[in-house]
Amino acid sequence: MQFNSMDFALFMAGVFALHWSVTRWGGKAQNLVLLISSVGFLGFADIRSLVLLAGAGAMNFFLAGRIAATQAERARTLWMRAGVVVNLALLGWFKYFDFFLAGILDLLRMMGLGGDAQVLGILLPLGISFYTFRMVGYLLAIHQEEITAEDDPLAFGTYVLFFPILLAGPIERAQRFLPQVKTTRKFDPALAADGLRQVLWGLVAKVVIADNASQAVDTIFLAPDGETASTLWIGAFLYFVQIYCDFSGYSNIAIGISKLLGIRIMVNFAMPFFSTNVSDFWRRWHISLTSWMMDHLFTPIHFVLRDRGRWGLIAAVSITFLSVGIWHGANWTFVVFGGLQSSFFLPLAIGNDVLRGSTLRTDVLLPTPKQLLLMIGTFLLMMCSFVLLRAPDLTSAVAYYHGMFGDGLLVKPRVFPTNIVLATLFFLLVEWVQRSREHGLVTTAWPIPTGVRWLIYLALLFTILLMSFTGNYQFIYFQF
Amino acid sequence: MRRFLGRCLLFGMVALVVDLPFRWVMARLPGMEYDTRLQRLLDDRIDADLLVLGSSRASRDVVPHVIEERTGIKGFNLGYPGCSIEFQEFLLDHALALSHPPRIVLLVVDDPALLIPTTADFRLDRCFPLAGYDDVNKQICAHTGKSLALTQAFASYRIKESIHHLWDPPQVGIYDTLDADGAMLTGLRSAEMDLAVFGPHPRKYPTKHESPMLRDTLLRMLQRCKARGVRVVIIHPPDFREPRAPFIERVAELAAGKADIYHYNSTEPAYRDPDRYFDMVHLDREGAHVFSKELAVYLAGR
Known part of the structure; x- marks a missing residue:
């Protein structure tokens, strides 16, 4: 089910x-x-x-x-x-x-x-x-x-x-x-109502965005050879969006359902697309896994190797991220994924920037130009690395990367699902506005009448009904 | 708890009210279609003694009004390009339920798509605009995994695949011209026809690749017609390639005792003239007329 x-x-x-x-x-x-x-x-x-x-x-x-x-x-x-x-x-x-x-x-x-x-x-x-x-x-x-x-x-x-x-x-x-x-x-009626809202938001992410994006992703990743660079970049973007919306959508539904039963479950995603560095990203993405790895792998290893100074830190970080990669599955792509994350993380760790929190303020509407650049840079870096999670093997991944940096970057992509891209941008806009909240539909603090709130919920419900993908796409993380 | 449940119930009722306009859209969608044959079938507005079923080889190769001119048997073509035998069974079931059901069914078969899974499919694209019909909706749900209960509650969900027709009406392709008797004939030539590559069919017919589901569907259709006293004639239409004997034998084996079989007259010169073809496996308009006259002679003699 x-x-x-x-x-x-x-x-x-x-x-x-x-x-x-x-x-x-x-x-x-x-x-x-x-x-x-x-x-x-x-x-x-x-x-x-x-x-x-x-x-x-x-x-x-x-x-x-x-x-x-x-x-x-x-x-x-x-x-x-x-x-x-x-x-x-x-x-x-x-x-x-x-x-x-x-x-x-x-x-x-x-x-x-x-x-x-x-x-x-x-x-x-x-x-x-x-x-x-x-x-x-x-x-x-x-x-x-x-x-x-x-x-x-x-x-x-x-x-x-x-x-x-x-x-x-x-x-x-x-x-x-x-x-x-x-x-x-x-x-608790307030908790149950929030749970329903969270389920609704999770369904928007999963059914409207992730499932529909998957069509274009499957098309592009099926035969990346011969695709223009622009198409491959669109494919990488859509897959990053798909896996985020799929997994965060599932998590929101799971947490929302738990709230309906009076049980609070930990937050699993904290708007990771707005991260300003890799460390910030891994504090916002699949939080339950990364915090588990931090507590039960990184910290004990680092403690044991504390006398090795910088090399001990490097070993702890590398082992932790390799484990994160391998946790995803039995394929060399996941091993390389973990190694890549480790290489992104190490400069921050060595420079003592790991624990520096996000500098994004939640009380202002727009980020500063520097923050925007950092967000875009982090997004692009992580988006490229996530190709490894989608490619069936290392050879395909290498071919994909080769194509991404090959010819045709400025030509019109062969595949460009406008509706899904627009829906994604709208989704991210809502998450940006709600970035200090647990999920995108925490509306209780909004100074709007209940009727307007209900209109929003109805609009989302009908978006789900009208845009749900006709097919059967399972949650991506079931395979992990 | 009561207040929470009350608000949930109220929200649900408001959602159903908001959904009402979509029921009006659902009623309008079939009228926006160019090909109204399926709607006519569902509305019991087909009055024919002879029905043509099959894929594009049926729709392009058999001209019912030519048969009628020579035999007096009024016919209608329900061939759909690219459709599987499953879809043909769906059409047949509704045809047999008509107030005036057919006496003869011409089942035009496709080598190898009849029994071996290929790109032929259920033609859900023909079904989506008619999702307002319960039988069609059930088929859509069965083939796509949509929730039947949700489609019955919300018209918006029921018609979501074709609602875009409101602002993007369906266009008729140049190969999709439709005659009054349902035939889809063309005077055009496919750009893909390459006479240099035609040749004999491979000699073997891979029975092991047959789908039991497709085979059982064919057998059910034949059995159903036999039980209703409807005569079935399985038609092997003209093909620019040499016919594949093992496929013909296999069809004969399955149809034994349940249907007549008619193979096109391979000595007819028209079928060796590339100008009588749209592509290697479909006749053009003139070629279809030649074949339909041949069928008329066969039917008149039987």
């Missing part, structure tokens, strides 16, 4: 009604509704993934209990490491084993060995990348005594399988989520 389907809308209506109707029986009853709904949601999508994640969830529940119950520091650490290794091993097996096996087989064939051996064709369980990071983060948080191990299987199961964030994040922290499900949630 995709979030932008009628089936899901009916499912969600049922879950909403049931969840709030059992409030009088307390938080446990509410959690039971969420858990059963989540089991149904995942089971409907893929029963094997449900079995795997439920089993892994039970394992993590046990391991967390062992970490918490063990007094000796060394034993605690051993239990934690065992948990981390098992979780990552599961991820490694399902997501990366075939990739490494293919590489080994290619090497053997080059040496005249290997014969007809083939990869295993291991199927990727739904949501495993996001789920694994949540579980590893949970075990680490218990080990570091940031939280206590959850002893209520119902609450823990709700966290493990919570359907809005199960398949494509955000990678919510247990420290934020579990306290919310340990109490009875009271219906």
Whole structure:
């Protein structure tokens, strides 16, 4: 069930009604509704993934209990490491084993060995990348005594399988989520209304912009050879827009749905297209992943290598960004993507500019000329690097880049979906105006009557109805 | 909670009211079409004893009024260029439900698009302007994944693929001229016709590439006609290339006991004259007249 389907809308209506109707029986009853709904949601999508994640969830529940119950520091650490290794091993097996096996087989064939051996064709369980990071983060948080191990299987199961964030994040922290499900949630109309607005905004991004942009993107990336440079730049721009609108749209829908159920989930995107440098970009893009990487990878590695000075910093940054790249999938393009991000980030890190926040003020309408240049420069740099996420392999990526900087930069692009470009510009304009808010449709602070507000919502609703792509495009980050 | 739900309900009702003008647009869209054959079929405004079904080889090669002049059998051509056998089944189902259903169906077949998936498709572009018709809307939803429930609630969503016709009316292509009997004949010659490359069909017909779905569709059509007492004649139309015997045999195998089969007279000199062709597999207007006269002789004799 995709979030932008009628089936899901009916499912969600049922879950909403049931969840709030059992409030009088307390938080446990509410959690039971969420858990059963989540089991149904995942089971409907893929029963094997449900079995795997439920089993892994039970394992993590046990391991967390062992970490918490063990007094000796060394034993605690051993239990934690065992948990981390098992979780990552599961991820490694399902997501990366075939990739490494293919590489080994290619090497053997080059040496005249290997014969007809083939990869295993291991199927990727739904949501495993996001789920694994949540579980590893949970075990680490218990080990570091940031939280206590959850002893209520119902609450823990709700966290493990919570359907809005199960398949494509955000990678919510247990420290934020579990306290919310340990109490009875009271219906908050303001939160629920904001949730609906956020879902609407997410649908605009996904259905109107991302899905329609995908047509042009597929056309251009299918056969980039022979395309003019101008067309390839349009393709890179549209893909950057597509992946942002697709992923941020999904995140907004997931967060909005959670608000309807009285649960707050972390923000995953903070208008990254207005970043003024690479560090700023990675603080605004897929925040749940980058903050996880920062807390659980960069900081510990940097701490261990603190005596190595600048080289320790370089190693920490490089390992972190390579991990970000590899997290996206088993392909050399993702490895190179991670390496590229690392190379963009390192000058800022070495120059101690990493933690410098965005200089964009939120109380003025226009950026300064310098800020505008920085935003455009950062946008173009990141847009070019994201070609690696779309290209099927390194050879195609290199060919694409070669074409982008080849002939025909000033000729009219062969593909130029005017409607989508205009819709994108409008979308970005709204996000610019709302850049200090959680999402583009936080309208409560606007000094306008309710009727005008409703007109805006109706206009967006009918834009979705009229411009939704007739076809079936899945959320991009499902494949990660 | 009550107030929240009340406001949601009110918003929904306002949305439905705002959607009402789109229902007026939905009613207007079919009238903006040049090719009204599908609408006439859905409105039960086709009165013919003979129906021609198929892709462009039907629409360009068979002229019903020529058949009528020689046999007295009134005919109508419902051939659509580029359409698959699925679309032809959809048309046939509605034709059999007419108040005056056909007695004879000429099913013009395409080698290899009849049973092997190619670029032939359901011709949703013909369906979109008629999304106001429930049967058409169901087909659109089935083929595109649109939500049937949402199309029934919101006319705007139902007609979104063709609403642009309001300000960008459909244009008639130079190859899409339509005669009163439904035939789409042309006096033009395709720029792509290259006589140097014509030659015999490959000898093999790859049965393993057949789509079970397309095959079952054909069999269903034949069975349905047989059950209704409608005579089906499968037509192998003229082709500038040599006919492919394995394909002809395969069609005969599938149609055995359910349909007659007519193969064009390959000795007819007109079919060896490149000037009688629009391109290698479609006749031009004069060529279509020659073939239709031939069909008329066959039908009169049977």
